Amino acid sequence: MVPNPAPPDRDRRDYQPRLERRSCDSLRRVTQAVVQQFATDSANKSGEKEKMNLPNHKSDFVHVNGIRLHYLDWGGTGPTLIFLAGMGSSAYIFSKFAPLFNDKFRVLALTRRGHGDSDYLETGYDADTLVEDIRQFMDVLDVEKAVLAGHSLAGVELTHFAATYPQRVEKLVYLDALDDRRKERLIMEQHPLRNVKIKKEESAPPRTLEEYIATVKRNVPDFARIWSEVWDEEIAHGVKVNDEGIYVDRMPASIEKLIVENLINECAPKKVEASIPILSFYGKRKRKITDDYTDEQKAAYEEFHQEVIEPFFTFMVAEFQSRFPHAKIVVIPDGHHYCFIAQEDLVYGEMSKFLQDASS
Numbered sequence: 001m002v003p004n005p006a007p008p009d010r011d012r013r014d015y016q017p018r019l020e021r022r023s024c025d026s027l028r029r030v031t032q033a034v035v036q037q038f039a040t041d042s043a044n045k046s047g048e049k050e051k052m053n054l055p056n057h058k059s060d061f062v063h064v065n066g067i068r069l070h071y072l073d074w075g076g077t078g079p080t081l082i083f084l085a086g087m088g089s090s091a092y093i094f095s096k097f098a099p100l101f102n103d104k105f106r107v108l109a110l111t112r113r114g115h116g117d118s119d120y121l122e123t124g125y126d127a128d129t130l131v132e133d134i135r136q137f138m139d140v141l142d143v144e145k146a147v148l149a150g151h152s153l154a155g156v157e158l159t160h161f162a163a164t165y166p167q168r169v170e171k172l173v174y175l176d177a178l179d180d181r182r183k184e185r186l187i188m189e190q191h192p193l194r195n196v197k198i199k200k201e202e203s204a205p206p207r208t209l210e211e212y213i214a215t216v217k218r219n220v221p222d223f224a225r226i227w228s229e230v231w232d233e234e235i236a237h238g239v240k241v242n243d244e245g246i247y248v249d250r251m252p253a254s255i256e257k258l259i260v261e262n263l264i265n266e267c268a269p270k271k272v273e274a275s276i277p278i279l280s281f282y283g284k285r286k287r288k289i290t291d292d293y294t295d296e297q298k299a300a301y302e303e304f305h306q307e308v309i310e311p312f313f314t315f316m317v318a319e320f321q322s323r324f325p326h327a328k329i330v331v332i333p334d335g336h337h338y339c340f341i342a343q344e345d346l347v348y349g350e351m352s353k354f355l356q357d358a359s360s
Contacts, residue, residue, distance in 0.1 A: 054095045054229060055096070055099035058072070059072055059117075060073065062136075062140045064133060064139075065124075065129070065132050065133050065136050066121075067118070067121055067124065067133070068119045069110060069112075069118045069119070069133060070090070070110075070111040071109060071111060072091040072094070072098070073108050074098055074107040075102055076101070076102030076104070076106045076107050077105075078104050078105045078106060079104075079106070079147060079170060080105065080107075081098075081105040081106070081108070081147045081149060082108045082110060082134075082138070082143070082147070082148050083108070083110070083151075084109075084110060084112070084134070084148065084150035085111065085112065085116075085150075085151055086150075086151040086177070087152060087153040087263075088238070088251070089151070089152075089234060089238075090115050090116025090237050091110060091111045092109075092116065092230070092233050092234045093151070093234045093341075094109045094340070095233055096228070096341070097344060097348070101351075101355070105147070105355070110133075110134065110137055113133060114259070115238070115251065116250075117237055120255060122255065122258075126263070127156055127160040127263065127267055130156075130157050130263075131157060131160045131161045131165070135161070135164075135165055135168065145167070145168055145169065146169065147170045147171045147172075147355060148161060148162075148172055149172075149351070150172075150173070151338070151340065152175070152178075152337065153263060154177055155174050155179040156178075156179050156263050156267055156269070158179065159272060160179075160269070163270035163271060163273070166272065166273065166274035167274075170277075171277040171279070171360070172277070172278045173351055173354070174279070174281065175339060175340050175347070176281055176282060176283045176335070176337050176338075176339050179269045180267075180269045180319070181264045181265075181267070182264075182267070185264075187308060190304065192300035192304050193300070196297060198292045199292075201218070205244075205246040205247075207245055207246060208247070209235070212235065212239060213231075221288070221290075222337075226336060226338060271323075272323075272324070275326060277326070277360040278324050278327035278328065279350065279360075280320060280327055280328070280329050281332060281347060281350070282313070282331045282335070283335025283336050283337055283343075284331050284335055285334060285336065285337070286309075286334075287301070287305070317331065330346075330350050332346065332347075
């Protein structure tokens with residue numbers, strides 16, 4: 001699945017051009033072949049080295065809670081720092097950011113069930129089960145207590161885990177991660193461009209990973225402007241080749257539906273009784289409306305942004321702060337949902353200070 005953009009100001013839940021309406025053919029594990037194809041395509045096109053220039057990590061699996069989950073381990077000594085990805089992303093989305101911390105932490109990233117290289121069971125996409133996946137993952141790796149850092153949808157898991165197992169949490173870091181998204185649907189129902197169909201350039205179905213990536217970048221300018229080898233590797237672990245030889249999303253529509261129903265539309269955050277140090281980033285942004293839209297449509301969006309999106313953003317931040325008065329809030333002007341990529345220096349600096357502050 002193409003990684004999920006930030007709510008609520010978006011065109012659709014995930015940006016994959018459907019290439020999206022996900023095929024239900026068998027979820028054969030073709031990741032290794034996909035990665036090899038990507039490396040070959042890239043080398044043939046640009047003459048660059050086949051091996052991606054990203055920090056070394058160990059890629060491995062754990063069998064927990066009746067499922068096999070994938071994780072990355074960048075090593076390091078000290079307290080454990082575990083990164084949790086957003087909807088549609090895997091541990092690989094942190095390939096550049098996470099290892100920045102392994103001078104003072106043991107750094108791990110876990111791929112949620114139904115994502116990336118983890119197993120794709122048709123059940124278990126509720127907060128209780130996902131939190132149990134994380135706890136058992138920590139148990140297997142002998143992690144008694146950890147700092148949890150989550151992006152986007154992982155905000156639900158952060159809060160639920162802290163409420164359920166407070167004794168296992170050192171600190172929490174929310175990377176543009178909402179833990180209560182129930183009002184999002186109401187906001188999107190007011191979006192003036194929600195039913196506007198923009199004609200996109202037609203292209204043949206992608207038969208190489210390179211073609212798949214090109215389609216995503218063409219259709220999602222917000223992703224294209226922060227693209228790097230991190231995204232190349234992330235996408236390689238989120239697609240498969242179907243029976244027709246076409247690259248498609250690995251996540252079936254049935255799993256996406258369960259996630260939306262259980263974690264977005266109906267999931268109320270569980271109350272956290274313990275006073276756990278919290279750092280929360282919010283990317284304050286405004287969607288760039290292209291010239292594909294008419295002047296009237298642009299004006300309607302401008303009004304919607306000022307009268308609905310801006311107040312809702314303020315409400316989200318205030319509501320979170322009301323539940324966690326001790327939390328440090330960092331609002332990033334002109335921020336990106338993938339703030340740890342687009343505003344890496346700022347996020348790294350704030351996060352480092354927070355993690356090293358013994359009083360927080």
